[in-house]
Amino acid sequence: MVLKSFKAFTAVVLSTSLLFVNLSAGTTYASSSIQDAENIAPSRSNLQIINDNFDNYEYTFDENGESFKIIEQISTDLKEVHSQIYKKDNQGDYQLDENKITNIKTDGTVEITTTTSDEQIINESFQLDLSSINVVSRNKNDSLLTVNSNPSPLTGWQWSRTDQYSSQIYSLTIAAIIAALGAYIPGATASFLAALANLIYLNNVTTVYYTVYVYFKYIVGTSLPRAELDNTYVYSDKARTNLLGTTSVETYTPGWGPE
Structure with missing residues (x-):
């Protein structure tokens, strides 16, 4: 699966989200309640989001009896992340343990370069995408952005297809x-992505599963779509019973969206 491009640069995007555990800056979370033995490693604990700015995303947590602090910078296109990982020493001070650079390619390849405190360089790569299934669909017909806008009214939302896919995210930092x-999930708000990532990281979720219900609005009397609605449900398990959060993104062709 080739990763979806961001629609916000070419269309009007409206987004609403619901997360089932709210993780925000300045609050410490001892643990969470997700139960999925096949997909979740032993949970991290005491996750505290110190700064949720994407230019300086900072958090601390405990894992396997040790305490860590991570400071990260996320590129504006969400394709590159720089991470500085600190480990608390016996004196209670955080010492730099390693630096990571994570790149996410458009084909779904993740490339990670880690430089340890003793200058060892470790390179690894893996594919985000595990599976992509078009559960059921009707013909999509014309693309969303091919015809100039005109004053003709649009239909209501009409279901087009349901997609299911998954991505592995083991070893990734929050950013x-x-x-x-x-x-x-193109078009999702930054706050939703961050809160969902915090929840996933806290619970050591290794694979994320998505179900997306796709709807279109058409020019009345035609098969030309001028708006798309993606209702995305995010789960921590293959059976899609452990719901992490939902988000709805409406995308309109310029000139056709709400005033």
Whole structure:
């Protein structure tokens, strides 16, 4: 699956979201309640989001009896993440342990370069996409942005298709998870992506599963779509029973959206 491009640069985008556990800056979370033995490693604990600015995303947490602090910078296109990972020493001070650079390619390849404190360089790569299934669909006909706008009214939302897909995100930091989610849920708000990534990271979720219900509005009397609605449901398990959050994104051709 080639990752979806961001629609915000070419159309009017409206987005609403619902997250089932709210993780925000300045609050400490001891644990969460997701249960999925096949997909979740032992949970991290005491996750505290210190700064949720994408230019300086900072958080601390405990894992395997050790305490960590990570400071990250996310590129504006959500394709590159720079991470500085600190580990607390016996004196209670955070010492730089490693630097990571994570790149997410348009074909779904994730490339990670890690430089350790003793200057060792480790390169790894993997594919985000595990599966992509078009569950059921009707013909989509013309593309959303091919014809100039005109004053003709639009139909109501008409279902077009339902898609299911998944992405593996093991070993990714919170900022890298934000970038990965952004590739799969274009148009979602930054706050939703960040809160969802925090929840995923806190619980060591290794694979994320998506179901997307896609609807279109057409020019009345034609098969020409001029608006798209994506209702995305995000889960932590293959059976899609452990719902993490939902988001709805409406995309309108310029000139056809709400005033």
